[in-house]
Amino acid sequence: MEVSRTFEAPASGYAVAEIKAEGLVRIVNADGGQVGDLFAFVAEKRSEYASAPHTRSITRRLFPSEGEFIFSSERRPMLQLVTDSSPGRHDTLYAACDPKRYEMLGALPDHRTCATNLEEAMAVFGGLGMPTPQPFNLFMEVHVSESGGLEVTPSTAAPGDFVLFKAIEDVILVLSACPMDVYEISSGGLSALRIELLERK
Numbered sequence: 346m347e348v349s350r351t352f353e354a355p356a357s358g359y360a361v362a363e364i365k366a367e368g369l370v371r372i373v374n375a376d377g378g379q380v381g382d383l384f385a386f387v388a389e390k391r392s393e394y395a396s397a398p399h400t401r402s403i404t405r406r407l408f409p410s411e412g413e414f415i416f417s418s419e420r421r422p423m424l425q426l427v428t429d430s431s432p433g434r435h436d437t438l439y440a441a442c443d444p445k446r447y448e449m450l451g452a453l454p455d456h457r458t459c460a461t462n463l464e465e466a467m468a469v470f471g472g473l474g475m476p477t478p479q480p481f482n483l484f485m486e487v488h489v490s491e492s493g494g495l496e497v498t499p500s501t502a503a504p505g506d507f508v509l510f511k512a513i514e515d516v517i518l519v520l521s522a523c524p525m526d527v528y529e530i531s532s533g534g535l536s537a538l539r540i541e542l543l544e545r546k
């Protein structure tokens with residue numbers, strides 16, 4: 346397997362990539378410890394998107410594990426999680442950070458956000474055209490207590506850890522290197538993530 350193309354999401358920024366059906370794509374935690382909000386849209390019908398709530402209800406898990414699928418808002422498989430080299434902790438419960446979130450936390454008004462990263466990324470496709478979908482928060486470690494409490498601890502993903510997906514159909518992927526720095530959800534400071542398209546040799 347060889348990397349045919351690379352798209353870098355710089356710290357607090359984003360990357361966008363179009364993946365063909367059957368294509369393999371790796372989301373790489375370049376320096377480790379960085380949380381990445383992953384969004385995906387059906388290329389031919391962008392109103393259909395990778396849906397965390399639909400996926401949870403089908404897989405009956407907080408996040409699909411190796412071999413399982415990410416399902417669309419129309420309950421069709423969009424991506425298959427093939428391999429996960431990270432500790433395997435990802436979140437599907439926390440909404441993407443957005444301007445209101447940072448305002449509530451007292452951050453500066455121009456703080457970057459995953460929601461605006463997504464909007465900027467989708468501008469080249471004619472705009473997002475919908476509210477921000479619930480993202481798949483890769484490498485984000487959210488713990489659910491017996492009583493239903495949620496606790497977030499800093500990501501323990503190591504440098505070079507990755508999640509490998511196979512596209513089931515043509516998809517547009519948007520990856521936001523989450524700029525959250527008010528709470529420590531990423532560890533070791535904010536850093537870059539990479540989307541790598543793989544080619545079978």
Ligand SMILES: [Zn+2]
Nearest residue numbers: 442459523524
């Ligand atoms: Zn974020």
